[in-house]
Amino acid sequence: MTLLPAKTLPCSLFVTSQCLFVFFVVLAFVSPFDSIAFSSSSPKKEVGEEGMEAAALLAWKASLDNQSQSLLSSWVVGSNHCKWIGIGCKKAGRVITHIDLESYGLRGTLSNLNFSSLPHLLSFDLTNNSVYGTIPSPIGSLWRLTHLSLSANHLSGSIPPGIGQLSNLKTLKLHQNQIGGSIPYEIGLLLSLIELTLNSNNLTGSIPTSIGNLVNLTTLRLYENHLSGLIPEEVGMPRSLTDLELDMNNLTGSIPASIGNLVNLTTLHLYQNHLSGSIPDEVGMLVSLTDLELSNNNLTGSIPTFIGNLVNLTRLYLFRNHLSGSIPEEVGMLRSLTYLILSTNNLTGSIPASIGNLVNLTTLHLYENHLSGLIPEEVGMLRSLTQLMLDTNNLTGSIPASIGNLVNLTRLYLFRNHLSGSIPEEVGMLRSLTYLILSTNNLTGSIPASIGNLVNLTTLHLYENHLSGLIPEEVGMLRSLTQLMLDTNNLTGSIPASIGNLVNLTRLYLFRNHLSGSIPEEVGMLRSLTYLILCTNNLTGSIPASIGNLVNLTTLQLYENHLSGLIPEEVGMLRSLTDLMLNTNNLTGSIPASIGSLEFLMSL
Structure with a gap:
């Protein structure tokens, strides 16, 4: 039996198969490296941008002073700059989008910060540092x-x-x-x-x-x-x-x-x-x-009536202008108002009664105008008021008793007007008062004893009125008082011994009254006193030796009285004295040698 020869493939097909085999073998070795190279090509670009941003910040850090550099201790080469203090990055990548270094105590300039290296920046905050120099033009990039x-x-x-x-x-x-x-x-x-x-x-x-x-x-x-x-x-x-x-x-x-x-x-x-x-x-x-x-x-011009439209207004400040005309009734529509300050203008007319609608008002300043007429009773409806300053106007009539409702009042300034009548007893209800200034008016009657309730009072000015009667003993209860000025009135009787309780007093002005009796020894307890002015009264007796305790005294005026006896040696202890006036009295004896030690004395 004749064996048939094996079936052979054509040579060209054999070569092609070998080529494909070799190709796949090579591909098996090459592809992993190529894929690595391909996949890393995008991050390489990103790393370059990151590096540029980090380098810009590190260069800027190096330009700051040593203390600032220590505050930025996390800014280190090779570390993840997105974790640096004050730096924020985009979630999808590592590009810097936020620089927030508010209140870090940094000191230096911006001249060494390369803004063009921060192309993705959305927020740049250096509030409250010590950055100096100029704002660089490249910030526009x-x-x-x-x-x-x-x-x-x-x-x-x-x-x-x-x-x-x-x-x-x-x-x-x-x-x-x-x-x-x-x-x-x-x-x-x-x-x-x-x-x-x-x-x-x-x-x-x-x-x-x-x-x-x-x-x-x-x-x-x-x-x-x-x-x-x-x-x-x-x-x-x-x-x-x-x-x-x-x-x-x-x-x-x-x-x-x-x-x-x-x-x-x-x-x-x-x-x-x-x-x-x-x-x-x-x-x-x-x-x-x-x-x-x-x-x-x-x-200039008047306060327009349309002001009443501004019903949400809490502050209306028009002071120190040249506004004229009257305060419009429409002001009373501003029920949210807490501050109404119209002082130092040329306003005329009366204070409108509608002002009583402003129940949230804490501060009312109408001083230094030409306002006339009465203080309206409706002022007593402003129970939130802490400051009422109507001084330096042409107001007339009496101080309304309704003022006693203003229990939160700390300052009451009615001085330099033409107010008459007595100081109402109701003033004694204003227990938060620190300043009570009613001077330079035409007030009559006596100082009410209820004034002793004002235990927070630091300043009491009643001078230049027509007040009469005694200085009430209750004045001695005002232990916070630093200024007591009752001069230029018609006060009679003696200076109360309770005055010695006012240990914080720096000024005591009782001059130009009709006070009699002696200067109380207790005056020597007022060791903070710088001005003691008791001149032009009917005081008798001797100058108390206790006056030598007033070592802060700069002015002592006792002239035009009926004082007698010797000038006490203790006057020489008043080393701060610049003004000593004891003339027009009945003093006897010699001028004490101790006066020679008063080196600051300018008038004697």
Whole structure:
């Protein structure tokens, strides 16, 4: 049987199979390395970017002082920079998005920080450190930045125009530095800006009109600078504004009517400028206002009646202007008001009775005007009041008894008016009073004994009135008193011995009365006394030796009395004395040699 030869494959097919075999063998060895190389190609790029960011921060750290470097001890080459103190990274990678080093006590400049190496930065906060030098122009390369705060440092120079490149910025805080120059026009390019605080610097020039472009702005604080020129009309364009503070500058011109567009405004501070003209009617459209402060300007005209629209107002400060006319009745509609300060103007007319509606009022200052008429009884309804200052006006009539309702009152200033009648007994109910100043009026009658209830009183001024009768013994209960001034009245009787209890007294003025009897020995217990003025009375007896205890006394005036006896040697112990006046008395004997030791004495 003939064997058939084995079936053979064509040569070309055999070679192809071998080639495929070799290919797969090679692929088996090569592919793992290629896949490693491929998979590591993306992280290599990322590591390069990370390294760039870390290197930039390490270079900046090296430029800071030694103490600052020790505070950043976690910033070490080769460590995970996302775990460095004050550093935040994007979750999906390790790129730096946040630098927050607020209040770390760092000292140095920004000149060695390579901003271009931080392209992913969203927030940069160095608030409350000791960073000095200028703000570098390259900061404008941080185009992703939404929050920039360099406030409360020692930065100088000007705001770089390049800051306008930070188109995503929502918060820009540069306040409390020494930054000068003008506010760059380019700031108007920051269309996403919500909060802009440049206050408490040395900025000059005018407020740029480009500020009107910042339509998302809610807070604009430019106060405490040296800004000049007008408040631009464009300030009325950021209708989202809630807080506008331009106070403590050198701004001139009038308050723009466009301010009435800011219907969301809660705070308007324009005080301590050189603004003139009247308060525009448009202010009455700001019905969300809680705080309106226009004081210390040159504003004229009357307080507009539309003020009554501002029913959310808690503070109304119009003091130190040239406002005239009467206080409008509509003020009584401001029932949320806690501070009403209209002092130092040219206001006339009477205090409106509607003021009694302001039951939340804690401070009422109407002093230094030309107000006339009576103090309304309705003042007694202001039970939250702590300060009532109506002095230096032309008020007449008596002090209303309803004043006794104001049990939280700490200061009552009614001096320099034309008030008459007696001091009401109800004053003794004001047990929180620290200052009671009723001087320079036409008050009559006696000092009420109830005054002894005012145990917190530090200052009692009743001088330049027509008060009569005795100084009540109860005055000796006012142990916190530092000033007792009862001079220039018609007081009679003797100086009460209880005066010796007033050990904190620095000034005792009883001159120009009709006081009689002797100077009590107890006066020598007032060791804090610097002024003792008892002249122009009918005092008799000798000068007590205990006067030598008053070692802080600078002025001793006992002239124009009927004092007799010797000048006590103890006067020589008053080493602080500059003014000693004992003339026009019945003193006898020689001038004691001890007076020669009074080296500061200027008049004798």
